[in-house]
Amino acid sequence: MINTMECAMDAQNLISISLRKIHNSRTQRGGIKLHKNLLVSYVLRNAKQLYMNEKYAEIYRMQQYEEVMTVCNEIQELNPLDLAEDIVEASGDCCSHVAGSPLIMEPASVCCALPASNHPAHTPHQQQQLQATAACSAAGLALQNEEVCKETNSAFFRSCCAEAYPVTDCDFSSLSAVHCNKTTVLDLDTHVVTTVESGYLHQDCCAVQCQGAQAPAKKRKFDFGCYAAESEEVPDFTPCKRARFEDFYCPHSEQLDTSNISNLISIFGSGFTGLVSRQADSEFSLNGQFCSKQTLASLGAWTRAIVAF
Amino acid sequence: MAGVGGGNDLQWCFAQVKGAIDEDVAEADIISTVEFNYSGDLLATGDKGGRVVIFQREQESKNHPHSRGEYNVYSTFQSHEPEFDYLKSLEIEEKINKIRWLPQQNAAHSLLSTNDKTIKLWKISERDKKAEGYNLKEEDGRLRDPFRITSLRVPVLQPMDLMVEASPRRIFANAHTYHINSISVNSDHETYLSADDLRINLWHLEITDRSFNIVDIKPANMEELTEVITAAECHPNQCNVFVYSSSKGTIRLCDMRAAALCDRHTKFFEEPEDPSSRSFFSEIISSISDVKFSHSGRYMMTRDYLSVKVWDLNMENRPVETYQVHEYLRSKLCSLYENDCIFDKFECCWNGTDSAIMTGSYNNFFRMFDRNTRRDITLEASRESSKPRGILKPRKVCTGGKRKKDEISVDSLDFNKKILHTAWHPKENVIAVAATNNLYIFQDKIN
Numbered sequence: 001m002i003n004t005m006e007c008a009m010d011a012q013n014l015i016s017i018s019l020r021k022i023h024n025s026r027t028q029r030g031g032i033k034l035h036k037n038l039l040v041s042y043v044l045r046n047a048k049q050l051y052m053n054e055k056y057a058e059i060y061r062m063q064q065y066e067e068v069m070t071v072c073n074e075i076q077e078l079n080p081l082d083l084a085e086d087i088v089e090a091s092g093d094c095c096s097h098v099a100g101s102p103l104i105m106e107p108a109s110v111c112c113a114l115p116a117s118n119h120p121a122h123t124p125h126q127q128q129q130l131q132a133t134a135a136c137s138a139a140g141l142a143l144q145n146e147e148v149c150k151e152t153n154s155a156f157f158r159s160c161c162a163e164a165y166p167v168t169d170c171d172f173s174s175l176s177a178v179h180c181n182k183t184t185v186l187d188l189d190t191h192v193v194t195t196v197e198s199g200y201l202h203q204d205c206c207a208v209q210c211q212g213a214q215a216p217a218k219k220r221k222f223d224f225g226c227y228a229a230e231s232e233e234v235p236d237f238t239p240c241k242r243a244r245f246e247d248f249y250c251p252h253s254e255q256l257d258t259s260n261i262s263n264l265i266s267i268f269g270s271g272f273t274g275l276v277s278r279q280a281d282s283e284f285s286l287n288g289q290f291c292s293k294q295t296l297a298s299l300g301a302w303t304r305a306i307v308a309f
Numbered sequence: 310m311a312g313v314g315g316g317n318d319l320q321w322c323f324a325q326v327k328g329a330i331d332e333d334v335a336e337a338d339i340i341s342t343v344e345f346n347y348s349g350d351l352l353a354t355g356d357k358g359g360r361v362v363i364f365q366r367e368q369e370s371k372n373h374p375h376s377r378g379e380y381n382v383y384s385t386f387q388s389h390e391p392e393f394d395y396l397k398s399l400e401i402e403e404k405i406n407k408i409r410w411l412p413q414q415n416a417a418h419s420l421l422s423t424n425d426k427t428i429k430l431w432k433i434s435e436r437d438k439k440a441e442g443y444n445l446k447e448e449d450g451r452l453r454d455p456f457r458i459t460s461l462r463v464p465v466l467q468p469m470d471l472m473v474e475a476s477p478r479r480i481f482a483n484a485h486t487y488h489i490n491s492i493s494v495n496s497d498h499e500t501y502l503s504a505d506d507l508r509i510n511l512w513h514l515e516i517t518d519r520s521f522n523i524v525d526i527k528p529a530n531m532e533e534l535t536e537v538i539t540a541a542e543c544h545p546n547q548c549n550v551f552v553y554s555s556s557k558g559t560i561r562l563c564d565m566r567a568a569a570l571c572d573r574h575t576k577f578f579e580e581p582e583d584p585s586s587r588s589f590f591s592e593i594i595s596s597i598s599d600v601k602f603s604h605s606g607r608y609m610m611t612r613d614y615l616s617v618k619v620w621d622l623n624m625e626n627r628p629v630e631t632y633q634v635h636e637y638l639r640s641k642l643c644s645l646y647e648n649d650c651i652f653d654k655f656e657c658c659w660n661g662t663d664s665a666i667m668t669g670s671y672n673n674f675f676r677m678f679d680r681n682t683r684r685d686i687t688l689e690a691s692r693e694s695s696k697p698r699g700i701l702k703p704r705k706v707c708t709g710g711k712r713k714k715d716e717i718s719v720d721s722l723d724f725n726k727k728i729l730h731t732a733w734h735p736k737e738n739v740i741a742v743a744a745t746n747n748l749y750i751f752q753d754k755i756n
Contacts, residue, residue: 014589017647030402030425031394034487034506035537035556035596036652042592043646050589 011051018044319738320754321688321701325379327364328747330692340743342730346410346418349734352380352741353420354748355405359389361422361475363433364748377739380750384433386475389424401426407492409501411514419478421501425488428503430479430514438466484510484520491541497548504541504553511565523571524553524563539654540600547606550575554611558582558595562622578620580627590642590651598654603663604735610666612657615639617668617678632678632685635670637708637719650724660733669728672717673744674704690728690742690749700754 018040025032329338337358344353352364362385367378392401402425411419417434442464446452487505494501502523503510509524524541528534536557544550549565561574582591594614602609608629611618615636618628634655638645645651650671657668669675670687678685687704694701707716730743738753 014643014646021649029400030404030488031397031399034534035490035539038534038537038556039593039596039652043589046589046591 011047011054014047015044015051018047321738321740321751322754323695323697323699323701323749324377324739324752325750326692326695326747327362327380327382327750334746338746340730340746340748341405342408343732343741343743343748344408344410344420345732345734345741346420347412347735349736349739351383351410351418352732352750353408353410354741354743355388355408355422356746357402357404359387359391359403359405359424361386361388361405361408361420361431363418377737377752384473384475386431388422388429388431388477389427392426406489409492409494411494412498414498421492421494423489423492423503426482426485428481428489428492428512429477430481431475432478433473433475436472436474437469439469440464441467479514479517481512481517481520484512487537490539493541493543493551495543495548496546500548502541502543502551504538506537509538509541509551509553509571521569523565523569525570525572539597542600542602542609545602545604545606552600552602552609554597554600556596557592558597558613560597560600560609560611560620576622576625578625578628580618586639588642590646593646593651594642599656601657601659603659604661605663608663610657610659612655612668614651614653614655617657617666619666619680630680632666632676634668634676635706637706638671641719645724648724650727653727653729655727655729656731658731658733660738661736667731667733667740669731669742671724671727672722673726673728674706675728675731675742688751690744690747690751695749698754701751 021040022037025037328340335358337356337360339357340354341357342353342355345351346353350366352366354362354364356362363383364380365383366380369378388405389403391403393399394401404424405422406425407421407423409421411421411430413419417432419430419432421428421430423429441448442462444453444458444461444464445455481503485503485505485508487507489503489505491504492501499515500511500513503512503520504524507525507527508522510520511523512520524538526536526538536555536559539554539556541551541553544552550562551565552560552562554560558579560578562576562578563571564575565571567573567575582595597611597613599612600609607622609620609622611620611628612634615638616634617632619630619632621629642651655669657666659666664681665677665679667675667677673690674687675690676685676687687706688701689704702715705713705716706722707713707718712718726745728742728744732741734740740751742749742751
């Protein structure tokens with residue numbers, strides 16, 4: 001168990017500091033120091049583990065399942081589009097199981113939060129509108145849930161893929177990745193549309209849409225009717241709030257630890273271009289924390305980076 | 310508290326300090342390695358600028374029989390220059406990582422010095438005579454016209470001012486892909502090993518175009534890399550045995566008779582981690598920065614970030630002694646990680662009789678531990694306490710609560726003043742302590 005009391009720094013800070021060190025080592029005299037970067041990657045892994053655990057604890061403490069259910073229903077009403085019948089069914093089924101494990105929360109949130117992304121006809125703009133009108137604080141909340149739950153259940157993908165959502169019951173742990181190998185998700189804060197394809201992340205977003213994302217992020221925190229009470233207890237990750245929703249990890253999370261470290265190792269050789277996603281180039285130096293989340297998300301895409309050593 | 314290093318009445322005094330006094334330290338002048346030779350008469354230092362400076366001890370004066378000779382500059386030469394690897398677009402630093410003396414076989418002295426990629430064998434020889442009366446050339450070197458020579462003479466050796474020359478006799482290059490962290494001369498006096506992050510090579514001192522790879526921990530897929538080699542040393546009397554330490558806090562002892570490639574260790578030394586002390590930085594602070602055999606060859610000592618451990622070669626599951634160097638830093642690991650101090654690689658050394666060990670810390674403090682009395686002492690290498698033959702006052706770091714007079718609080722420590730390199734004279738109680746760009750020499754007070 002990692003002792004979290006030893007310093008004021010939280011996991012997220014450590015992650016951004018670590019990534020900054022790795023980035024800086026690229027330009028240090030004498031070439032990349034393998035030993036130092038290996039040690040930094042261990043800190044990254046430890047910080048990530050703690051962050052994950054804390055997120056889990058946060059989810060688990062959620063009490064307001066009923067509110068989520070209510071909002072779910074509201075959204076269904078707002079979106080009269082013909083969603084796949086099974087999603088609607090699923091939301092009903094899932095929501096009733098929310099009192100159980102956090103894993104079950106995830107599909108509920110998926111159904112509730114992202115009905116639009118399942119529909120190919122919807123443009124990002126329309127999706128934004130849908131989300132905005134829904135004022136779905138619970139959806140935002142649920143997104144948090146799903147991103148965390150997703151990480152631990154390697155077999156589970158978010159359901160919003162073009163194919164039919166093969167839900168027969170609420171036992172989502174048995175959901176095979178085979179059925180769902182492509183997921184599109186909308187980030188409510190930055191309006192970034194992201195597609196995860198077989199574990200590889202593509203940032204499809206339009207940078208323009210993300211510009212005004214900072215204010216909504218802050219605002220949203222207070223919109224969470226059900227969440228406000230919880231937020232004080234939860235470790236404060238808000239400095240990088242918008243990035244949280246973009247934190248999509250490779251579904252094969254049990255491999256994530258070693259793959260993250262190893263990806264970093266291989267990234268050293270590929271000249272660190274993998275650490276800076278397309279979108280975040282200009283923002284890297286401005287907001288290390290934002291980049292840290294982006295970077296962690298994009299690590300999965302670099303499993304085959306060339307080792308230059 | 311006195312008494313460390315061989316007797317209750319032992320006290321340490323300032324002897325000398327070498328190096329510039331100004332506050333503005335040039336990076337190139339930062340000392341990166343310190344090493345006494347086998348007799349202790351020569352003391353070599355290497356710096357980040359690739360320069361080697363050798364000090365020689367004066368002969369003890371007859372007028373002052375009880376005063377030990379001073380160390381004066383004997384030779385200075387540029388060992389390594391910065392290089393550029395065009396293939397990888399990498400600059401190779403000229404910083405001297407290690408110096409190791411070779412046993413003296415004739416009038417000349419030899420040492421090995423290494424930077425990240427290349428090891429060089431330097432011969433340091435004295436010249437105090439020159440030949441005069443050549444037939445074919447004038448005294449100033451101009452060639453004489455052979456037809457003008459009418460008689461022959463035998464050149465005669467004439468005394469001249471002492472000149473110390475250093476010449477590179479061997480250059481051992483292109484054998485390491487990763488950064489060299491250690492070199493160690495074997496007890497057979499014919500071979501030596503060099504270690505980088507992933508491999509260890511065995512060389513013959515006479516052969517530069519060939520080297521045997523004896524340890525290779527590079528995984529087939531670099532993405533699976535979990536540990537690197539941090540230090541390696543040959544056993545002081547068994548020429549077939551060497552050890553290497555890893556970033557995971559483990560030490561492997563290998564026997565070169567067992568196989569050509571010593572990937573499988575003969576002994577594996579590891580202390581199980583205390584799960585209650587787990588933190589974000591557990592991996593970093595357990596990484597071993599130095600490993601040194603005792604002179605006897607029975608023990609070895611390892612240095613990790615917070616402690617020094619003495620291992621009995623016959624017991625693999627835990628060290629026989631553990632000494633805390635600066636445990637008060639454990640609660641500061643976050644800040645030390647931020648400012649990169651947590652990556653500092655401290656060295657450690659034994660005294661000549663293996664009864665005491667020494668290692669450095671921050672704020673120009675260094676620590677000595679007496680293995681017999683279990684007493685320890687913290688001393689400071691500073692200009693302020695450098696009165697000729699002035700006795701060094703023990704220092705104490707206050708860890709909490711009320712700070713007593715003369716104590717220094719943890720938050721007041723200067724983490725830019727670090728003592729990473731120290732050396733102990735092989736036979737006497739004389740120590741050399743490198744504090745950034747200054748070399749301090751301390752000795753015991755003669756009673």
